[in-house]
Amino acid sequence: MKTITRKAEADWKGNLEQGHGLVTTDSQVLVKQEFSFSKRTSQGDHVHTNxxxxxxxxxxxxxxxxxxxxxxxxxxxxxxxxxxxxxxxxxxxxxxxxxxxxxxxxxxxxxxxxxxxxxxxxxxxxxxxxxxxxxxxxxxxxxxxxxxx
Known part of the structure; x- marks a missing residue:
């Protein structure tokens, strides 16, 4: 059986409301892309991922x-x-x-x-x-x- 594992890493700092994180994938398609709960829950944010x-x-x-x-x-x-x-x-x-x-x-x-x-x-x-x-x-x-x- 062949298995393939892909990874991503999230580096988070701060509390939920004011904190933020950076996510990076093994493929480097995402490299230190910012994400946060406040941006996650805002309708108009299309710059940060979630x-x-x-x-x-x-x-x-x-x-x-x-x-x-x-x-x-x-x-x-x-x-x-x-x-x-x-x-x-x-x-x-x-x-x-x-x-x-x-x-x-x-x-x-x-x-x-x-x-x-x-x-x-x-x-x-x-x-x-x-x-x-x-x-x-x-x-x-x-x-x-x-x-x-």
């Missing part, structure tokens, strides 16, 4: 690869797949909760119907390792499928 964005990125990239494999098993080749994942943090009276996942899957798969594409997406939901990991943790999941032929 855990929800990183989870969404992991899911979108994994799901697109897994869907490509599913399509291939059914002799379907996508000219293009665009997978957008949204992960919602809700600030409740009991504290922050990551509770909603929205997955928008759009594809161009010439010669195939929207029903065939939708079935491939549903099959991928059963096989994508990151989706399977995340699915039990979400209270709400919405998957939207669009075929753009």
């Amino acid at each position: 855990p929800e964005e990183l989870i969404a990125a992991g899911l979108a990239s994994c799901f697109s690869m897994a869907l490509s494999a599913t399509l291939g098993k059914h002799d379907m080749i996508a000219e293009q797949l665009v997978v957008t994942a949204g992960v919602t943090l809700s600030l409740t009276d009991d504290g922050p909760v990551v509770d909603t996942l929205q997955l928008d899957v759009a594809g161009m798969v010439e010669g195939h119907s929207e029903e065939e594409f939708r079935k491939a997406v549903e099959e991928t939901q059963q096989g994508c390792p990151i989706y399977k990991l995340l699915e039990p943790g979400f209270k709400n999941i919405e998957v939207n499928v669009t075929l753009n032929n």
Whole structure:
């Protein structure tokens, strides 16, 4: 069995409200990228990363690869797949909760119907390792499928 481990390191300083951290990934795609709870919970901040964005990125990239494999098993080749994942943090009276996942899957798969594409997406939901990991943790999941032929 082959195993692959990827790592990221977070270096945090201070308390929750005024503190901040720096996150770095093994691949160096993220190098000392700043994150903080105050920026995490502000609507307009698109400069700093946050855990929800990183989870969404992991899911979108994994799901697109897994869907490509599913399509291939059914002799379907996508000219293009665009997978957008949204992960919602809700600030409740009991504290922050990551509770909603929205997955928008759009594809161009010439010669195939929207029903065939939708079935491939549903099959991928059963096989994508990151989706399977995340699915039990979400209270709400919405998957939207669009075929753009």
